[in-house]
Amino acid sequence: MLSTAATLIAVGGLALAGAGSASAHSAMVAGTAQCRPDGTVGVTWTVTNDYQLPVQVTQASSTGGGSVTGLPVTIDAASSAATTRATVRQEGISPGTPTATLGVHGAWSDGFTADSNGTVTLPQACGPTTTKVTPVAPTVSQASECDTTGFLTVPVTEGVGYFFNGEPIAAGKHPGPLSGTVTAKALKGFELTGTSSWPVSIAAADTCSTTVTPVAPTVSQASECDTTGFLTVPVTEGVGYFFNGEPIAAGKHPGPLSGTVTAKALKGFELTGTSSWDVQIAAVVACETGGGETGGGESGGGVTVETTPPASPIPAEVSTPTTSELAFTGVSPQTWTYGVGGGLALLLLGGALSVTAARLRR
Numbered sequence: 001m002l003s004t005a006a007t008l009i010a011v012g013g014l015a016l017a018g019a020g021s022a023s024a025h026s027a028m029v030a031g032t033a034q035c036r037p038d039g040t041v042g043v044t045w046t047v048t049n050d051y052q053l054p055v056q057v058t059q060a061s062s063t064g065g066g067s068v069t070g071l072p073v074t075i076d077a078a079s080s081a082a083t084t085r086a087t088v089r090q091e092g093i094s095p096g097t098p099t100a101t102l103g104v105h106g107a108w109s110d111g112f113t114a115d116s117n118g119t120v121t122l123p124q125a126c127g128p129t130t131t132k133v134t135p136v137a138p139t140v141s142q143a144s145e146c147d148t149t150g151f152l153t154v155p156v157t158e159g160v161g162y163f164f165n166g167e168p169i170a171a172g173k174h175p176g177p178l179s180g181t182v183t184a185k186a187l188k189g190f191e192l193t194g195t196s197s198w199p200v201s202i203a204a205a206d207t208c209s210t211t212v213t214p215v216a217p218t219v220s221q222a223s224e225c226d227t228t229g230f231l232t233v234p235v236t237e238g239v240g241y242f243f244n245g246e247p248i249a250a251g252k253h254p255g256p257l258s259g260t261v262t263a264k265a266l267k268g269f270e271l272t273g274t275s276s277w278d279v280q281i282a283a284v285v286a287c288e289t290g291g292g293e294t295g296g297g298e299s300g301g302g303v304t305v306e307t308t309p310p311a312s313p314i315p316a317e318v319s320t321p322t323t324s325e326l327a328f329t330g331v332s333p334q335t336w337t338y339g340v341g342g343g344l345a346l347l348l349l350g351g352a353l354s355v356t357a358a359r360l361r362r
Contacts (some may be wrong), residue, residue: 025051027075027106032092035126037189040066041093043120047101049075050083055106057086060115064100066092071104095126115163131278134194135160135184140201143176146208150176152200159190175200187329211274212238212264219280222255225287229255230277238269243279255281 031045043064058072070088078084079347080111093100103117136155143150152174154162162169165180184196215234222229231253233241241248263275 003179025055025106025108025114027055027057027104027116029102029104029116029212031100031102031118031120033100033120033122035123035129036091037129037131039095039126039128040124041095041097041100041126042066043090043093043100043102043122045070045084045088045090045118047073047075047088047104047116048083048085049106050078051108052077053109055108057104057106059102060100060105061103061117062090064090064091064093064097066094066100068102093122096124097122098124098298130186130189130191131159132191132193133157133159133186135162135196137190137195137198138162138182138200143205144166146206149205150202152176152178152182152202154182157184159187160192161185161187176203177204186214205266209268209270210238211272212236212265212269214241214271214275216241216274216277217241217261217279221281224285225285228284229281231255231257231261231281233261236263237265239271240264240266256283257281320333 022052026049028048028050029045030048031043033041033043036042043066046055049057054077055075056072057075059068062068068090070086073086073088075086076084088102090100090102099121101117101119103115105113105115107113136157137152138155141151141153152164154164154169154171154174156171161184162171162173163183163185164178166183170180179201180199182198182200184192186192206336215236217234218232220230220232231243233248233250233253235250241250242261242262242264243253243257243260248261257279258281259279261277261279263271265271
């Protein structure tokens with residue numbers, strides 16, 4: 001019986017001891033150190049809770065330099081089969097530092113508190129290391145039709161930053177117009193290989209145009225004296241007209257004119273057909289006016305008036321009829337001849353006197 005009781009007491013003691021061990025409040029700290037690509041050293045700390053209540057863990061101390069992240073933290077309660085843990089990081093430790101330590105303070109939900117510390121030896125052969133990367137080239141898409149624009153597409157490449165004309169440019173599409181250079185630069189911990197610069201030229205969008213055939217100007221030459229010819233400039237939608245390089249309005253333009261009429265497309269239009277015409281319009285020709293005497297006539301007011309010369313006052317020849325040709329009148333032929341001659345003489349004398357009087361009146 002005594003032997004059996006001792007055995008029971010021993011077993012019970014083991015049980016109590018086991019219960020005490022399983023219920024100990026402990027937040028253990030352990031760490032591992034590694035070289036980082038930039039040549040610094042980093043430590044990953046693990047804080048473990050082995051008690052079946054949650055614990056609030058705060059930082060109590062640290063050595064080695066750098067910065068500690070991940071504290072404070074609440075670690076869940078442990079189970080009868082496994083502990084719970086949290087990860088804390090210490091980064092940026094300078095190369096050549098021998099050790100780093102982390103001290104934590106634990107406060108369990110039952111009010112129990114405890115401190116724990118961890119120490120790790122740091123590597124001494126750390127140096128900057130880089131990852132080589134080849135940047136993806138940006139792409140240029142030119143406009144394929146009018147009223148649309150081209151695009152520059154900047155890709156995403158790990159470890160690479162892109163710049164346009166020296167300024168950072170985000171990944172994605174960038175509409176034109178654009179002119180310059182895209183440059184790729186390595187981010188920290190990376191090293192570029194391959195091409196890292198690309199010229200870019202994207203034109204502005206072309207405006208869609210409407211095709212138009214300009215109407216030709218017309219020239220009307222003068223058809224008679226004292227009149228002028230005309231150049232008539234038409235109205236054509238989308239067309240501007242120029243004469244010898246200077247704009248000329250639609251409508252009639254009197255001569256004299258000498259030069260070239262040119263048609264030019266306005267914005268949004270495109271010309272087809274003839275667009276240049278030579279123009280020659282002579283000066284005004286004055287009407288001629290008459291002057292002086294023509295053919296014995298008189299001139300007045302530009303109109304020529306012709307006159308008819310008077311008949312000769314003296315007959316060139318007077319014939320005396322024979323005796324046989326006259327009827328008998330009781331007067332002898334000689335007497336008739338003398339009478340006729342005398343009458344004619346009187347008539348001529350009267351006419352001469354009239355002409356003389358008329359000249360005196362003038």
